[in-house]
Structures are given as C-alpha cells and as structure tokens.
Amino acid sequence: xxxxxxxxxxxxxxxxxxxxxxxxxxxxxxxxxxxxxxxxxxxxxxxxxxxxxxxxxxxxxxxxxxxxxxxxxxxxxxx
Numbered sequence: 001x002x003x004x005x006x007x008x009x010x011x012x013x014x015x016x017x018x019x020x021x022x023x024x025x026x027x028x029x030x031x032x033x034x035x036x037x038x039x040x041x042x043x044x045x046x047x048x049x050x051x052x053x054x055x056x057x058x059x060x061x062x063x064x065x066x067x068x069x070x071x072x073x074x075x076x077x078x079x
Contacts, residue, residue, distance in 0.1 A: 004075060004076070005072070005075060007068075007072055008072045008075045008076055011032065011036070011072060011076065012029075012032070012076060015028070015032050029076050029077060030077055032076050033073040033074070033076040033077040034073075036069055036070075036072055036073040036076065037069075037070060037073045039069060040065075040066045040069035040070050040073065041066075044062055046058060046059070
C-alpha cells in the first residue's frame, strides 16, 4: 500500500471514520475517488463582478483547485 499525501490521507481517514459507522465495503478508494472527481468536474459560474484581468486570476484559481482535487482522486483510486 503506497503512502498518501497528507491531504489524501485526511480524506481517506474521514471517509473511513464514516464508513466504519455505516459498514464498510471492499475497494471503496475507487468510490471515494469518483466522488471527488464529480465534485471537481462541477461547472462553476464566474461571479459578475469579475471582469477583465480579475477574471483570469479567478479562473486560474478555480482551475488550480480542480487540478488539486483530481490529483487527490488519482492518488486515492489506487489505494
């Protein structure tokens, strides 16, 4: 079993704590990864007050967060 990054480990631990209360099932890392991917792929609306250069700063931040979530999902898929 590969070591997880601190962020992925926190997600894994939180999921396990919940799963223990409701019953576990095998290979739930894939299910957890799918849920994170679904969250990362949600469309987002740009608030109307972002215009011009502010828009790209906002967009770059949203894209960076999406990429971070997808990286965590990939890490959890193989766990």
